[in-house]
Amino acid sequence: MSQLHVDPSHLAAARLTPPLSKSDAQRALVLAHLTGHWPLATLQAEPESDRAADVRVLTRGVEALRLPPGPVRDVDCADGGAPFRILVTQAAVTPGARVRLTGTPRLGERPHGPLFDSLRETLGPSGLVLTEGKPWPVEIHAPTTAGAPVFRVPGAQSSQYASSLLLGCAALYLREKRPWSVEIQGPLTSAGYLELTVTWLRRFGFTVEETASRFSVTGYQPSPSAPPIPGDWSSLGYLLLIAWRTGGSVERADPSSAHPDQALLRLIQPAGLTPVPGPDLTMRVEGQARDGLVASGKECPDLLPTLAALACVLPRPSTLTDVGILRLKESDRLEGIRKFVSAYGGTTTLEGETLTVTPPKAPPAHFAMDSHGDHRLAMVSATLAVLSGARLTLTGPECVEKSFPGFWRQLEKAGVRLSE
Ligand SMILES: O=C(O)C1=C[C@@H](OP(=O)(O)O)[C@@H](O)[C@H](O)C1
Numbered sequence: 001m002s003q004l005h006v007d008p009s010h011l012a013a014a015r016l017t018p019p020l021s022k023s024d025a026q027r028a029l030v031l032a033h034l035t036g037h038w039p040l041a042t043l044q045a046e047p048e049s050d051r052a053a054d055v056r057v058l059t060r061g062v063e064a065l066r067l068p069p070g071p072v073r074d075v076d077c078a079d080g081g082a083p084f085r086i087l088v089t090q091a092a093v094t095p096g097a098r099v100r101l102t103g104t105p106r107l108g109e110r111p112h113g114p115l116f117d118s119l120r121e122t123l124g125p126s127g128l129v130l131t132e133g134k135p136w137p138v139e140i141h142a143p144t145t146a147g148a149p150v151f152r153v154p155g156a157q158s159s160q161y162a163s164s165l166l167l168g169c170a171a172l173y174l175r176e177k178r179p180w181s182v183e184i185q186g187p188l189t190s191a192g193y194l195e196l197t198v199t200w201l202r203r204f205g206f207t208v209e210e211t212a213s214r215f216s217v218t219g220y221q222p223s224p225s226a227p228p229i230p231g232d233w234s235s236l237g238y239l240l241l242i243a244w245r246t247g248g249s250v251e252r253a254d255p256s257s258a259h260p261d262q263a264l265l266r267l268i269q270p271a272g273l274t275p276v277p278g279p280d281l282t283m284r285v286e287g288q289a290r291d292g293l294v295a296s297g298k299e300c301p302d303l304l305p306t307l308a309a310l311a312c313v314l315p316r317p318s319t320l321t322d323v324g325i326l327r328l329k330e331s332d333r334l335e336g337i338r339k340f341v342s343a344y345g346g347t348t349t350l351e352g353e354t355l356t357v358t359p360p361k362a363p364p365a366h367f368a369m370d371s372h373g374d375h376r377l378a379m380v381s382a383t384l385a386v387l388s389g390a391r392l393t394l395t396g397p398e399c400v401e402k403s404f405p406g407f408w409r410q411l412e413k414a415g416v417r418l419s420e
């Protein structure tokens with residue numbers, strides 16, 4: 001495992017560029033495949049080395065499904081929760097497909113059972129075979145017909161089950177020309193990501209009817225072209241904070257994006273930070289830190305580590321609610337947040353599902369953090385180094401590939417010196 005030394009003592013104002021959004025790209029890739037817009041033009045225009053590893057995984061998976069039915073196709077999903085879960089359903093609804101999916105041990109540990117059970121319940125009677133190794137491989141042999149047009153799935157652990165099934169409904173609608181639905185049992189976490197899926201379905205010409213717990217694909221009108229993929233609001237979270245500290249700006253801050261992490265713009269304001277939109281989707285952040293912040297893991301789970309880094313440099317404690325979901329990500333991110341806050345000299349207290357982050361009285365000149373292979377923990381640790389001026393020794397910096405391969409280059413643009 002390699003180490004990176006991050007030295008933020010020579011910061012410079014720069015214009016910083018996030019990658020294209022992996023969550024948007026994943027939905028658009030599946031829909032482009034289903035509606036005859038393959039390959040996806042905006043993605044093709046982005047150099048392959050700048051595309052999130054999760055996007056590359058999903059692209060390879062869809063390419064495998066586009067091959068004529070025949071031998072079992074292998075797809076390595078690496079660490080990608082959304083790509084894996086989306087591909088499981090797409091494989092199950094591709095007539096005659098035979099696919100063997102593998103991934104990292106951590107991806108194998110994350111919860112997928114409710115999605116598998118839902119697919120088995122609806123497509124099992126028509127002949128779906130979905131087998132699980134320990135935990136790999138997960139093998140899917142898809143039927144050539146389908147049965148009752150409804151998937152039922154619990155919503156508390158992940159919205160990705162419902163998003164994956166709703167994209168499956170789009171495939172089944174096109175094939176059978178009858179409405180297909182997803183019924184969500186119990187409360188739904190990360191609801192904004194399911195809404196993102198609905199937004200993309202509509203952008204590609206599908207009619208989606210929704211009530212609080214039922215989402216149905218009921219129509220389709222071909223659209224002339226595939227909509228473009230916006231910049232990634234999760235990555236903009238780090239870059240906007242870095243731009244605030246350095247007096248720089250960010251690009252691709254698209255307000256028309258439906259990504260839940262655009263909530264950052266609202267959530268930082270009580271702390272004293274004001275986003276200032278500029279021309280051509282650029283944005284700066286002005287203001288002085290004056291208070292703590294409040295955010296919920298139900299609304300924007302992926303922003304919570306970023307906001308916890310900001311909380312370390314605010315003058316008062318911050319409150320993060322509904323943090324239990326963070327245990328189910330690429331690492332136990334609740335533990336990860338507590339570790340970097342403490343490595344930086346701050347304190348956290350957890351009461352039920354609410355985490356309070358209290359900044360240190362005297363910030364350190366240096367701190368150390370292990371990413372545990374989690375891209376967000378790596379990037380928020382570096383963001384905290386920039387925000388505070390403290391030097392960072394980071395173990396495991398490579399994992400940024402998952403969502404933001406160019407992250408370290410962007411930091412260098414902001415004057416950060418990196419050495420091994
Ligand atoms: O659908 C998506 O693209 C995502 C949904 C969220 O996961 P959960 O719904 O599992 O919370 C989020 O944390 C993840 O990074 C991406």
Ligand SMILES: C=C(OP(=O)(O)O)C(=O)O
Binds near residue numbers: 079080081329376403
């Ligand atoms: C949780 C994440 O992604 P996924 O669930 O798709 O692995 C993430 O990118 O923070």
